[in-house]
Amino acid sequence: MPFAPAAEPRVRSVVAxxxxxxLLGRRLVMDERGCHRNDSADTHRLxxxxxKFTGCTGGRAGNLSFRKPLRPDRRLTYAAPxxxxxxxxxxxxxxxxxxxxxxxxxxxxxxxxxxxxxADRQLNTDRTILDYGCGRGxxxxxxxxxxxxxxxxxxYYSSSAQVAPSDVVLLTYVLNxxxxxxxxxxxxxxxWRLATSVLIVSARLTWxxxxxxxxxxxxxxxxxxxxxQHLFSPDELRIYVEEVTGTRCISAAPGIVYAFKDDSARLGxxxxxxxxxxxxxxxxxxxxxxxxxxxxxxxxxxxPRADEMPRPMxxxxxxxxxxxxxxxxxxxxxxxxxxxxxxxxxxxxLLFLAVELFNGRGPFSSxxxxxxxxxxxxFTSYKEACRRSDRLLLKLxxxxxxxGAMNASSVGKIxxxxxxxxxxxxxxxxxxxxxxxxxxxxxxxxxxxxxxxKLKHQGRAISWLDYPEFDKxxxxxxxxxxxxxxxTLETSHMSYxxxxxxxxxxxxxxxxxxxxxxxxxxxxxxxxxxxxxxxENPHLIGTENGWEAELIRCGRMLRGHRLVRRPED
Numbered sequence: 001m002p003f004a005p006a007a008e009p010r011v012r013s014v015v016a017x018x019x020x021x022x023l024l025g026r027r028l029v030m031d032e033r034g035c036h037r038n039d040s041a042d043t044h045r046l047x048x049x050x051x052k053f054t055g056c057t058g059g060r061a062g063n064l065s066f067r068k069p070l071r072p073d074r075r076l077t078y079a080a081p082x083x084x085x086x087x088x089x090x091x092x093x094x095x096x097x098x099x100x101x102x103x104x105x106x107x108x109x110x111x112x113x114x115x116x117x118x119a120d121r122q123l124n125t126d127r128t129i130l131d132y133g134c135g136r137g138x139x140x141x142x143x144x145x146x147x148x149x150x151x152x153x154x155x156y157y158s159s160s161a162q163v164a165p166s167d168v169v170l171l172t173y174v175l176n177x178x179x180x181x182x183x184x185x186x187x188x189x190x191x192w193r194l195a196t197s198v199l200i201v202s203a204r205l206t207w208x209x210x211x212x213x214x215x216x217x218x219x220x221x222x223x224x225x226x227x228x229q230h231l232f233s234p235d236e237l238r239i240y241v242e243e244v245t246g247t248r249c250i251s252a253a254p255g256i257v258y259a260f261k262d263d264s265a266r267l268g269x270x271x272x273x274x275x276x277x278x279x280x281x282x283x284x285x286x287x288x289x290x291x292x293x294x295x296x297x298x299x300x301x302x303x304p305r306a307d308e309m310p311r312p313m314x315x316x317x318x319x320x321x322x323x324x325x326x327x328x329x330x331x332x333x334x335x336x337x338x339x340x341x342x343x344x345x346x347x348x349x350l351l352f353l354a355v356e357l358f359n360g361r362g363p364f365s366s367x368x369x370x371x372x373x374x375x376x377x378x379f380t381s382y383k384e385a386c387r388r389s390d391r392l393l394l395k396l397x398x399x400x401x402x403x404g405a406m407n408a409s410s411v412g413k414i415x416x417x418x419x420x421x422x423x424x425x426x427x428x429x430x431x432x433x434x435x436x437x438x439x440x441x442x443x444x445x446x447x448x449x450x451x452x453x454k455l456k457h458q459g460r461a462i463s464w465l466d467y468p469e470f471d472k473x474x475x476x477x478x479x480x481x482x483x484x485x486x487x488t489l490e491t492s493h494m495s496y497x498x499x500x501x502x503x504x505x506x507x508x509x510x511x512x513x514x515x516x517x518x519x520x521x522x523x524x525x526x527x528x529x530x531x532x533x534x535x536e537n538p539h540l541i542g543t544e545n546g547w548e549a550e551l552i553r554c555g556r557m558l559r560g561h562r563l564v565r566r567p568e569d
Contacts, residue, residue: 103177103227107138113172113202113256114139116448120252120269122168122198123148130166132191133174134158169195175237176203179218179228188244192259199259200252201241206231207493234444235489248360251445254482254491264366267356271368274352274438276427278370280310289316293325294332301342302377303329308370346378347431353389355438361386395432396439396460396486403457405430413510419455422470422511426453437462440484444491447482452511460486467505471518474525474561475547477502501545506535521561528563532556 110118117123125147131140134152143150153161171191178184192199204212209231214223220230232240234254241257242249248266249259260266280296283289292313297303303326306314317325352371356362364372364382379385395401406414411428412421421429426437437453440446440462450464463483467476479502481494496502505511506529509522529535532554540546551557557566 110142111139111172112448113200114143114170116253116256117200121272122200122258125149127167127197129168129170130163130194131170131172132194133171139170139172163194165194165196167197169199171199171201173202173204175201176230176232177228179220181219185244188241192245195261197261197265199245201237201257201259202255203232203237204229205255206233234491250359250442253448254445256445263362267362267366268368270356270359271352271371274355275348275371278308280313283313283316286316289313290328293317294329297329297333298337299341301338301345302373305373342378345374349374349378349385350389350392351431351435351438353385354393354435355442357390357393358439359442392432392435396436399458402432405432406457409433411513413507417456419457420511421453423451423453424516425513428513440486443489444484462486474558475504475506477504477544501543503543504547506541525561525563532563
């Protein structure tokens with residue numbers, strides 16, 4: 001029984017080498033009916049300029065040819081995980097066989113993609129969820145315990161489950177185990193058909209190659225357990241999902257891609273990542289509701305519309321006329337704070353619109369309500385806001401401008417090659433540097449665990465470095481690094497978990513904002529280490545062994561964040 005169209009004479013593997021300028025140029029042309037409906041020349045010019053920034057040639061490279069297939073008695077077979085009909089259920093069970101089922105693992109907690117989707121508010125109790133190819137059902141059980149309305153279907157472990165279109169479809173680590181590219185594509189198409197709001201796709205990544213033992217087969221690996229693995233690069237996965245679904249996608253994290261059915265939902269998710277959510281003070285009566293309203297105005301720079309307020313608060317203020325509310329705000333709000341809030345919101349809006357252009361810009365009506373109101377409040381028109389954000393995006397090409405922004409940044413540690421900023425201070429960087437970081441995260445995903453972002457001021461690459469003991473260890477050790485090159489969109493990942501001599505950090509306060517509550521304690525430690533002569537040989541202290549040798553040379557040791565004399569033997 002066929003589960004996919006017949007294979008073409010030559011099947012090309014989808015790879016990450018598609019030119020970003022070509023991709024962005026295509027999106028800009030698509031968007032002319034929105035913000036740029038009358039600016040096709042400007043749109044084309046912007047695409048060309050961004051092409052120069054990315055250094056892309058606009059072609060496709062790196063296609064993989066297939067090796068000679070296995071002998072018939074060893075050929076892998078895979079029925080795409082689609083709901084069986086009454087006539088083909090037996091055939092599906094036959095074609096699934098015992099090889100593919102071995103890739104399903106038991107889970108006692110949520111998978112990484114499910115945790116990411118929960119954190120991103122894509123999974124909640126109001127939505128119907130389908131785990132399409134759920135394996136042993138670990139995510140299904142965990143989400144059911146969270147009162148989610150979820151159904152799991154799997155051709156081997158849960159083939160009798162009822163499958164129907166759902167708000168959210170999870171396609172978790174399914175594509176990477178399908179050895180037939182045509183069948184892989186058909187599986188993704190079916191999952192997309194079943195999703196009514198968002199499809200969440202995840203796959204194993206190329207940097208896991210050392211964990212997979214096997215021989216090359218097709219565009220992947222045939223393991224000793226007779227299972228198959230096609231390892232994706234983060235950008236390859238996003239581009240592949242975009243090509244199959246025909247929609248713009250966002251990398252939520254490395255190896256996790258969101259494909260939205262509705263453009264407004266995609267932009268709402270982008271806004272959630274970029275523009276801080278409105279926070280409202282608790283209100284129990286009219287007086288506290290007015291105080292919460294004033295606080296909002298001081299932080300946002302504009303009064304909210306009624307449907308932006310929490311419902312209880314709107315009800316508490318319903319008896320007041322709009323003119324009375326305006327007078328109360330005018331009399332109670334701090335004018336300087338309102339001005340600062342307006343400036344902050346203007347920059348956040350420009351940042352959102354620039355990232356939106358990088359990912360694909362929609363018409364004004366598709367923007368989240370809060371962003372629409374910000375545009376109306378702080379810009380003369382949507383067109384003017386778009387043009388300003390376009391200029392901001394083009395600043396990423398200017399090395400002098402980027403270096404100047406890094407030198408002017410009030411947060412972070414600047415070196416001859418890069419700016420290093422702690423995640424607690426990342427939103428305090430200049431707007432163009434925040435855009436720099438967000439573009440990389442949208443293209444290839446920001447890792448779930450990271451401590452410091454490293455922004456190169458030449459070459460346009462971002463690294464997210466993970467120091468899990470940053471707050472506890474006076475000189476924290478790195479555990480992993482994930483790099484995205486914005487020119488090529490190539491990624492690399494390095495783990496230091498098993499390294500015997502890991503790199504470590506010094507002068508921790510320099511990575512933070514000056515007013516961070518921990519900065520004074522870290523600064524005192526740095527001053528003590530300077531006085532003790534521990535930084536006299538900077539080329540030696542960058543690793544665990546070198547730092548320990550310098551501590552011994554200077555007769556010092558660390559007790560928490562205090563430097564003390566080492567006892568004599």
